[in-house]
Amino acid sequence: MEEKGLMNAKNIQELSLEGQNHLEETIGAAFQILSAMNDELCNPALWSTAAVATQAANGTADASDPSHHMEMGGGALEDARLRYKNAVAALRAVLTEIPNSLKGRPHDTGSAAVALDSKADQAEVERLEQHAADLRKELANKNKYLKLLIDQLRELITDISTWQSPCSV
Template identity: 55%
Template structure:
């Protein structure tokens, strides 16, 4: 159901949505790194003797002071939440990226008044017209430069001619 809604969006709308998902992906990746850093910097997770783990797979503190819920709250829960958020944002971003080509195809088929070939021909004609105008302006400028060069050559010829006394 969501794919049909996404394919009806314009490429610009999809780009905005994709940018939002990309920002979410970056933010969740940063949260993953921060959570990992917290876990690595927390000595309660380090094991100096035989590693004992709780039900969630996190190391229990060697002194046994913290309960398994304390361990989850301090480290693993935030990391797992960030991982899930990252997975979801990456999946949403992939969906948007995969939808963009289909939105372009749908847009091309939606043009009932003109076919794609006619639109391309019209764009080419406009570009040709722009190039003709640019060429005309450059030709005028080139003619001006040639005239100035002729005047300069005439002036130099006049200066080099022998003076009749």
Template identity: 60%
Template structure:
């Protein structure tokens, strides 16, 4: 990536950022699809945090029957694919951002004044991209935590009341 110009790196970085955002959106959509699927609400895997809420008289739950874990559901495979796309897009974005300083050094001999302005603009852009990615990661973590809480609440609502 070091042989690319700063402009090429900027365009590539923007493309990677868009891929990251699209993959994050796909993760959220897949999680929403799974949450909206009532078949998954009553099927708890043994390792799931809300599995402890199931009564002692309940039949054992077969984790292979859980569509998202078995890969057979609409959300499981899509969610895993979106996670992989997100991780690869973030890695590509990071490598692109890391290549910007070396691209600037290679082009530095041509016009140092113009390059200094360009470098400052690229550094500001890289900084804003890092902040945007950090904010999106925080937002994604918050939504995942909220989804986890919602699933726990749904599991509690569906558990039999012992009076």
């Protein structure tokens, strides 16, 4: 029974790593979408098809411009959109698998292990809180000592300044 629990834990860990990879893919695809949109917005020739039609009517643009617009902007944006869509779908699939993986755990050994971990975690938390309190006290003492040293340094500087100043007698 315990071996099965370890397998489920491993599956959850594998699922989390897979989910992290899909999340990174999603972020990369979203960045690619923004880059493609930025490329299109920075190129005034691609802002509207009316501008392309006007250029074609005036004879200033050759016939390949409208198709070039579709290949350059639309193609990169469409590729990024598909990549994003696939990454999000894969991420959602992993996220739905995680609760199913947790359901497969045996409750009797799992709850005992969780209770044991909880007690160990609680003891660790208490130990760390005590250590933090001790460090705060030590810091307060060092701050008091540092303040004393700074005050002594001020007095020393004042004394030296007084000794170095010319007498007005």
